[in-house]
Amino acid sequence: MHIKLIALDMDGTTLNENHEVSTITKDAIEQAIAKNVEVIISTGRTGVELKPIFDKFTNIRYFICGNGSKIYDREKNINIYQNMLPFKESSSIMQQLIQYDVVPEVYANERIYTDQYYYDHIDDYIDPTLKSLILRSLTPVESIHDFLLQHKKPIEKINIFYKDSKSKNKIHSLCTNMPVTLTSSLDQNIEINSKTASKGNALQHLCQHLQIESTDVMAIGDxxxxxxxxxxxxxxxxxxxxxxxxKEIAKFTTLTNIENGVAASIHEHILKN
Structure with a gap:
């Protein structure tokens, strides 16, 4: 096997504890690209949140966004793949979320929308270390439910911040019989995508597009x-x-994101060969 493509998660993986790309990690990625390895970003984030990576890596072309809801080709400035959450499901979920004390966010139009009330009271729901990162990405609206009803189009995903396991269990029960996929990227969030949207399905689509076998792909995540x-x-x-x-399903384990684990893995599997 010869690695031809690296798929990198962002938060907790490529980004360090300050939500930045370290010089060591950046250099390793650049060296991999110089060896003709296709490096792509695979993230739960959407367009408005990708600026740190856009600015750092002008030579990364493909971005899997919104947990696989789309693949963005920066060179052509188009989405070459979309797997969006239908309006029927998103509006139904949002209507029922009104009864719960949670923060719902709608990912649409390359932006993230939430209620003005939750925007003003975000401290009650999230880790303080994430506050500045989240606030600068959010667009507050008077009513997120009304916004969705007016939008009337498929969206990338719904992200929900909750306070306790009781709220988490209620949301899982709410979505049990719906054609959606539930996942998470943080300790206190649930992300709702279309039934077939995932980073894995999007990565498979991109590899078929690039004619790269799965055996020649390295993926790193947390x-x-x-x-x-x-x-x-x-x-x-x-x-x-x-x-x-x-860790249970991965074939290899590298260092932490604070210790430049992405760089260590690139050196181990690509640069030293």
Whole structure:
């Protein structure tokens, strides 16, 4: 096997504890690209949140966004693949979420929308270390439910921040019989996508587009929403800070994101050969 493509998760993987790309990680990625390895980003984020990577890596062309809801080709400035959450499901979920004390976010139009009330009270729901990152990405609206009804189009996903396991269980029960996929990337969030949207399915589509076999793919991640792409890749790498479920299915484990685990894995599997 010869690695031809690297799929990198962002948060908890490529980005360090300050949500930045370290110089060591950047250099390793650049060296891999110089060896004609296709490096792609595979993230739960959407367009408005990708600026740190866009600015750091002008030579990364493909971005799997919204947990596989789309693949963006930066060179052509188009989405070459979409797997969106239908309006019927998103509006039904949003209507029922009104009864719960949670923060719902709608990913649409390359932006993230939430209620003005939750925007003003975000401290009650999220880790303080994430506050500035989340607030600068959000667009507050008077009513997220009304916004969705007016939008009337498929969306990338719904992200929900909750306070406790009781709320989490209620949301899971709510979605049990719906044609949707549930995953997460943080300790207190649930991400709702279309039934067939996942990082793994999007990665498979991109590899078919690029005519690259799964055995020639290395994927690196740390959270639940990375599991599908790790299962697809011939070289699956769990970050040292990954959740146990990721480490259990990955073939390799590298250092943490604080210790530049992505760089260590690239050096181990690509640059030293």
């Amino acid at each position: 959270a639940f929403n990375d599991i599908s792409m790790l299962k697809y890749a011939g070289y699956s790498v769990a970050m040292g800070n990954a959740i146990p479920e990721v």
